[in-house]
Amino acid sequence: MESFLEKFFPDVYAKMRGDSAVSNYCKFDSQLLTAFTSSLYVAGLFATFIASWVTRRFGRRRTMLAGGFAFMAGAALGGAAADVYMVIFGRVLLGIGVGFANQSVPLYLSEMAPPRYRGAFNNGFQFSIGIGALSANLINYGTANIKGGWGWRVSLALAAVPALFLTLGAFFLPETPNSLIQQGGDVHDAKQLLQKIRGTTDVDQELEDLVAASNASRTVRRPFRTIVRRNYRPQLVMAIAIPFFQQVTGINAIAFYQPVLFRTIGLGQNAALISAVVGGVVGTSSTLISMIVVDRLGRRPLFLIGGIQMLVSQVIIAGILATQLGDQGGVSRGYAYLVLLLICVYVAGFGWSWGPLGWLVPSEIFPLEIRSAGQSITVAVSFIFTFIIAQTFLAMLCHMKSGIFFFFAGWLVIMTMFIHMLLPETRNIPMEQMGKVWREHPFWRRIVVDEGDESKMDG
Secondary structure: OHHHHHHHOHHHHHHHHHOOOOOOOOOOOOHHHHHHHHHHHHHHHHHHHHHHHHHHHHOHHHHHHHHHHHHHHHHHHHHOOOOHHHHHHHHHHHHHHHHHHHHHHHHHHHHHOOHHHHHHHHHHHHHHHHHHHHHHHHHHHHHOOOOOOOHHHHHHHOOHHHHHHHHHHHHHOOOOHHHHHHOOOOHHHHHHHHHHHHOOOOOHHHHHHHHHHHHHHHOOOOHHHHOOOHHHHHHHHHHHHHHHHHHHOOHHHHHHHHHHHHHHOOOOHHHHHHHHHHHHHHHHHHHHHHHHHHHHHOHHHHHHHHHHHHHHHHHHHHHHHHHHOOOOOOOOHHHHHHHHHHHHHHHHHHHOOHHHHHHHHHHHHOOHHHHHHHHHHHHHHHHHHHHHHHHHHHHHHHHHOOHHHHHHHHHHHHHHHHHHHHOOOOOOOOHHHOHHHHHOOOOHHHOOOOHHHHHHHHO
């Protein structure tokens, strides 16, 4: 939004408006602008470790409440900002809210959902993120032309609306049965809740699994030390690798700067915002498709199909920009819309694969005793590499030009091979019985050992 850039980032605004000698790829290269974007992720990184303890000690529901309040405070500060420092501090509060929400919501969804529908329930998390991103793009488009240049205030302040829904919703939601038992609650109350959310009185086996998992969790005083043990090596690898790969698909680079990219290839401000809206619609729709099919097809096929789809579109985009976009001027309207189409293909691939599955799989593979620690590692890795990508993308775009898309395409090759060789299928497996998928996997079964055998090895 130009009025926002003019007020808080005048150097970027001046380069964008008037300096024709600046390369197309470098007009938005500003450390202050990237610091504004990245501040949310630095705050979220630190918040997630606090949220891990809160989630384990006080439950998933209270963690969601804390995240909602922090996000509302950040939105209010951003909307009322008088200088760039207020804007950045508002982003920090937003980051704290996101850190708490990312820690608690995927766990809540995975624990409340029946195994046969867990994928669809958890993919709803990414679907909601897509709805939020689409709403933000629509709001930006609607407020960009408000007279007086204060449309950005409306845009930033309206971020409080979804946080309000999260906060109010968490007030009325029950705690998960897993968390109730883990906190020492009445087993009878947990059984009644299980019967209610499963729609059947036949929950004895699941309840026994939860009680056994809770008893195991009480013996774990230091979950972050426990999680590095050999028996949990596969889950730890996935908790680190999956969010890392999710970020180096390049999706956040495109999502953060999609309007900037379309300005770079020659589309005007309104056309660029409309293009971002179109991408949001495609991403949200593809995530909805993922919700429908993930528990039928499984996690692995969607990962592999989406990875190949993103790889092909990235390579073609890079080729078009390398041959058609120089340092000055733009590309023809036909090529600009072809890039838009290819980005939509790319976003669709992400929307039914790495987007939702990047949250689903890590949230469902950990046993209860280290589940909060595992989720916090997943969220922390996601924040670290989101921060790195956000902090470096504009500089990389300036120096690598179209080669940046080849860079992300290379990572797509690696991550697709990783999934093919190392990720077992987790579809329809109860969370407290997930250990068997690692013991039966051709590679991981050589690493995973029984608890008794591990104790002998440690001894």
